[in-house]
Amino acid sequence: MQTTSTQPPILRAGMVGLGMIFDETYRPFFEQAAKDGLFSRRTGLVDVSLAAVATRTGSRAEKYRRAAPEPINRFGSFTGPTAAEEMIASGVDVVCVATPDDRHFGPARAALAAGKHVLIEKPSVLSLTELDELSRLARENGVLAKVVYHKLADPDHKKLRTHVADGVLKHVNNGYCSLLEPKSISTGQFAEWLTGRNPATYVAVHYLKLIDFSFGPHWRLSRITATGQRGLVGSAGGRTWDSVQLQVVYTHPDEREAAFDIHTSWVTPDNFPGYVEQEVQFRFDNGVWNAHQRKRGVELTVENRSPGELKYTPNYHYNGTFLEPWGERSQRGYGIEVIRRFFEEVAFVEHGGPASERTGRLHQMSGLAYNDVSADRNCVAIVQACEAILAAHADGHPGCVVRVNDPFGGLVLCKPGAAEPTILYQGRV
Numbered sequence: 001m002q003t004t005s006t007q008p009p010i011l012r013a014g015m016v017g018l019g020m021i022f023d024e025t026y027r028p029f030f031e032q033a034a035k036d037g038l039f040s041r042r043t044g045l046v047d048v049s050l051a052a053v054a055t056r057t058g059s060r061a062e063k064y065r066r067a068a069p070e071p072i073n074r075f076g077s078f079t080g081p082t083a084a085e086e087m088i089a090s091g092v093d094v095v096c097v098a099t100p101d102d103r104h105f106g107p108a109r110a111a112l113a114a115g116k117h118v119l120i121e122k123p124s125v126l127s128l129t130e131l132d133e134l135s136r137l138a139r140e141n142g143v144l145a146k147v148v149y150h151k152l153a154d155p156d157h158k159k160l161r162t163h164v165a166d167g168v169l170k171h172v173n174n175g176y177c178s179l180l181e182p183k184s185i186s187t188g189q190f191a192e193w194l195t196g197r198n199p200a201t202y203v204a205v206h207y208l209k210l211i212d213f214s215f216g217p218h219w220r221l222s223r224i225t226a227t228g229q230r231g232l233v234g235s236a237g238g239r240t241w242d243s244v245q246l247q248v249v250y251t252h253p254d255e256r257e258a259a260f261d262i263h264t265s266w267v268t269p270d271n272f273p274g275y276v277e278q279e280v281q282f283r284f285d286n287g288v289w290n291a292h293q294r295k296r297g298v299e300l301t302v303e304n305r306s307p308g309e310l311k312y313t314p315n316y317h318y319n320g321t322f323l324e325p326w327g328e329r330s331q332r333g334y335g336i337e338v339i340r341r342f343f344e345e346v347a348f349v350e351h352g353g354p355a356s357e358r359t360g361r362l363h364q365m366s367g368l369a370y371n372d373v374s375a376d377r378n379c380v381a382i383v384q385a386c387e388a389i390l391a392a393h394a395d396g397h398p399g400c401v402v403r404v405n406d407p408f409g410g411l412v413l414c415k416p417g418a419a420e421p422t423i424l425y426q427g428r429v
């Protein structure tokens, strides 16, 4: 067999934000990729390196550098207000954005404008105008702009969508989803950025995407309403929300409506058995799908270690560290798979065939609705509507409704008692 000493191509990644989600999903992916690279018959071996990181202070970067194995610990570190821009200019090919959700747009726009492929944590951005800008830059610069919705890679959710696609479950009518985070999240980890924010933007999007992707695309988004409660993480009349109840209505092609209620909170008692309590129910013409995070899996209690370090109801499908039966230590799960898949998509565009066919490969990958920002319109529209409804509520106008693609515009906020609607987004959603 003939051997060759040619170095494999490399994708140099830059990471903006080194918080919890970096540690749970990106870090294990980069460590695995540094060891084994990515391989498919179409691309051959492609190396991936964590070339640089951008954070506010650099302290988490140095902490990780001390813990990281060779050669990952050689990454460049950029800090301060222009860290992301400096990192992008330092010669990376791909930029991953995992900052708090109101700080995604700036680094994502700068990276796309510089012709880098981009992966953004959910929610991608907070307004349709921002989404339009990212989609345009990706198109003009011939790169991928994608968002992470890892729940779409959960085997249970994949099966739900498969049943819908195969016609086993017919015509969704309504459903509820609930995701409750413990108080320690809002009072600890997120305390720095959650003033003026709400838990729906941050976590309801998981279910918004699940609904939109699993039951769409042959329906249209029609209306959004929301309310919520305040007084625990902020003042009772302020702009920081403890919990939010969001309702989203779609219209099927046969004009029958479907409604979904999504409840989120970040003030659940820390000792509640489900660390992040998650439940969904979807009702169809001919069936019901019910999924409960705590009831599907393992229950574990270890004295002095649960529920802090070892959760009572761990989700090892999402992420787990294992001793494999063949003796190796591993970390795996759909949270990591979905990051790997994005890098495989970039590798396919850049190295999956002749340069003359790159445009075709790019279109193939940017046509994937599960993660492309161009297919995130309904989710971003709902997030933008929800934030506007909650802001109006805090300003003394509870009970607003946002109508989608009505005669006045794409996103139209209607306040009870007001003659004129407020146009949140003029173009079609």
Ligand SMILES: NC(=O)c1ccc[n+]([C@@H]2O[C@H](COP(=O)([O-])OP(=O)(O)OC[C@H]3O[C@@H](n4cnc5c(N)ncnc54)[C@H](O)[C@@H]3O)[C@@H](O)[C@H]2O)c1
Pocket (backbone or CB within 6 Å): 016, 017, 018, 019, 020, 021, 022, 054, 055, 056, 057, 060, 083, 084, 098, 099, 100, 101, 103, 121, 122, 123, 148, 149, 150, 189, 190, 202
């Ligand atoms: N897919 C999921 O299930 C999931 C889970 C958790 C978080 N997330 C998303 O990931 C993102 C980050 O969440 P997290 O839990 O890791 O938050 P975190 O608070 O743990 O970490 C945020 C990181 O961003 C850094 N940062 C903040 N502002 C910055 C700036 N202007 N420039 C550079 N770095 C900055 C912080 O220093 C920190 O390292 C959010 O968008 C969140 O919605 C997704």
